[in-house]
Amino acid sequence: MKLVIDESRCKGCNLCVLVCPYGIFQEGTELNSRGIVAPVLDRPERCTNCRLQALYGRMLCGICHMICPDQAIAWIDEKPLEPHKVEVEF
């Protein structure tokens, strides 16, 4: 699964930045086409939901998606063989 912010809904309140235990959301710096500074994602594949939602068949954590007042956070299915940046931690 892939974490996405729906920029047609996000109003840039940055509540997700405040709540994510992994710090996946970072305050953005650039205005989007709606004149809103939406947060940017920092290595979203670290989110438990991206990794395990399909396996467990239910929402895990999900705090960002519950607190988002604008219903802008979602997980979508990845297309097969989507390129990934893999980070190896020693």
Next chain:
Amino acid sequence: MIAPDWFREDRLPHIYCTGCGNGTVINCTLGAVEEMGWKREETVFVSGIGCSSRAPGYILTDSLHTTHGRALAFATGVKMARPDLNVVVFTGDGDLAAIGGNHFIHACRRNVDMTVVCMNNHIYGMTGGQGSPTTPPGAISTTTPYGASEPAFDLAELAVAAGANYVARWTSYHVKELTKAVAAGMQTPGLAFIEVRTQCPTNYGRHNKLRRVSDMIEHLRSHAMLVEKRDRLVQEGKPVPDDIFTVGELVRRNRPAMGVKS
């Protein structure tokens, strides 16, 4: 998004300001509705007037957007005519406790079987930030430019005293707890009242040195104290800070109720 089957996606994004807590409360309430497994055609959302009261407009069920303060009166009517329906009321502190104060205590007294979710942002949001019966003493609003001088209502305690079967209070920061509380309220026959302290950065935060959404959330988080902790402090004879409000389940009981599905 939470509960995609329940949102009127064509109406989104909603009218709420950036960082307004009302959207979070809709998420949590619909999360609880999903947990309950209710059907859309058996559920009615009722509201009065205010920012908070616009919530049913974003939900894909039949709803009543009624006159200011009268949401509970209309909801009582719905429940009396059709006890088989699940009734959820969205209301604001002004709607519920100022103009609708009398309906509030009597709905609790009658213990009508419905779930009332009050988004308490401490002011009248929609009309520009006037003081409401829940404006904390000292807080600045457009009608209390030198700080509110009146004591505020504690809505949850009021509901307990008036007789509601389930009463809880959380904030729009405590999303998991809030969802659980709303679901517990929906399961309890009789009136369930859930007060949610929400942030209104536009009309409350801006005047009270809490301009940023994160400041407002931090303010809510740091002033919330679990009822259990408050009770323990009282028991031990330790001082309870007077700027806190209690959160948690305040009451769950079994008084006779009206309009319960048979």
